[in-house]
Amino acid sequence: MQALRKTLLQWYRANRRQLPWRETADPYRIWVSEVMLQQTQVATVIPYYHRFVAAFPDVHHLACAQEQAVLKLWEGLGYYARARNLHRAAGEVQRLYGGGIPESLAEFRKLPGVGDYIAAAVLSIAFQRPHAVLDGNVKRVLARLQVLDLPVDQPAAHRRFQALAQEMLDTRLPGEFNQAVMELGALVCTPRQPDCGRCPLAAACSAFKTGRVAEYPKRRQPRSVPEHHIAVGVVRRDGRLLITRRKSEGLLGGLWEFPGGKVKMGEGAADACVREIAEEVNLQVQVQAFLTRVKHAYTHFRIRMDVFTCRWVAGEVRLNGPVDYRWVRPTEIDAYPFPRANTKFIPFLLAALAGE
Numbered sequence: 001m002q003a004l005r006k007t008l009l010q011w012y013r014a015n016r017r018q019l020p021w022r023e024t025a026d027p028y029r030i031w032v033s034e035v036m037l038q039q040t041q042v043a044t045v046i047p048y049y050h051r052f053v054a055a056f057p058d059v060h061h062l063a064c065a066q067e068q069a070v071l072k073l074w075e076g077l078g079y080y081a082r083a084r085n086l087h088r089a090a091g092e093v094q095r096l097y098g099g100g101i102p103e104s105l106a107e108f109r110k111l112p113g114v115g116d117y118i119a120a121a122v123l124s125i126a127f128q129r130p131h132a133v134l135d136g137n138v139k140r141v142l143a144r145l146q147v148l149d150l151p152v153d154q155p156a157a158h159r160r161f162q163a164l165a166q167e168m169l170d171t172r173l174p175g176e177f178n179q180a181v182m183e184l185g186a187l188v189c190t191p192r193q194p195d196c197g198r199c200p201l202a203a204a205c206s207a208f209k210t211g212r213v214a215e216y217p218k219r220r221q222p223r224s225v226p227e228h229h230i231a232v233g234v235v236r237r238d239g240r241l242l243i244t245r246r247k248s249e250g251l252l253g254g255l256w257e258f259p260g261g262k263v264k265m266g267e268g269a270a271d272a273c274v275r276e277i278a279e280e281v282n283l284q285v286q287v288q289a290f291l292t293r294v295k296h297a298y299t300h301f302r303i304r305m306d307v308f309t310c311r312w313v314a315g316e317v318r319l320n321g322p323v324d325y326r327w328v329r330p331t332e333i334d335a336y337p338f339p340r341a342n343t344k345f346i347p348f349l350l351a352a353l354a355g356e
């Protein structure tokens with residue numbers, strides 16, 4: 001095991017990518033990067049990271065920010081609960097610890113949004129605490145090294161993987177070692193077509209030595225992902241457009257959107273649009289035109305979203321579901337944070353309105 005650790009660390013030092021959060025020892029910046037990197041690719045995160053730490057360079061600035069400003073900088077990155085929790089956690093770090101991130105696992109773990117992965121990553125990288133990280137990359141490397149038949153996507157197997165990761169950890173250099181395993185998973189021991197010929201751990205890898213790399217990691221049977229048909233209306237009144245804000249909790253919480261909802265079985269999308277707007281914001285509208293169809297995938301479902309422009313006919317806004325609303329000029333839309341499914345069609349919308 002000691003030889004494996006040494007080999008992996010040597011490989012990491014020679015092959016690691018230069019990433020902005022690897023050029024800092026600031027626990028806050030490492031924390032921000034790890035939150036962003038959960039569920040999101042490195043290349044996507046880099047520009048978001050730069051913009052975020054430029055706007056909020058430390059815990060104090062983030063703690064004092066408006067949630068809407070935080071969400072705006074997160075727009076397009078997805079999994080918005082991460083941003084809301086990071087913002088709330090910064091407030092608690094400011095209030096409880098004077099802006100200094102706690103080094104104790106028990107204290108850091110109590111903060112909103114800080115789970116096992118974030119706690120282990122930040123405390124090991126920033127403070128050299130001996131906690132092994134466990135993410136998809138680490139599980140895959142472990143499963144192949146040890147030909148583990150445990151499904152990596154089974155919650156019950158998580159504890160076993162965590163124990164194995166902890167056994168493998170180099171506790172003298174936990175931050176560097178954690179990053180080395182994850183980097184190996186990202187660059188060499190990739191999900192498809194791992195580059196075993198270039199792998200520093202090939203001599204110790206049971207899957208490679210027995211010719212069974214393609215069999216690992218094991219997974220449960222993939223579940224089918226449902227698709228929802230959604231109708232959305234851009235309601236126009238006196239040159240302004242209606243946008244509504246979702247409640248703070250839950251999927252896409254706190255973000256703005258155009259009103260709409262699920263199309264019922266046997267219902268036309270335009271009819272669903274009119275019905276949903278009446279139910280959600282109490283307005284009578286008439287569909288003017290079909291604007292576009294947007295497809296978007298979330299973790300557990302996909303949507304097929306038909307977008308219509310609508311004319312206000314009667315009624316005043318009374319909210320049933322959303323927590324806020326605005327009538328905005330098209331030029332003001334950019335100031336609000338929207339989910340990705342909306343930002344996919346907003347450029348079409350603005351172009352269509354400009355061409356009238």
Ligand code: SF4
Pocket residue numbers: 141144145188189190194195196199200201202205206207208213
């Ligand atoms: Fe992964 Fe291949 Fe290296 Fe084994 S030898 S750890 S399967 S890249």
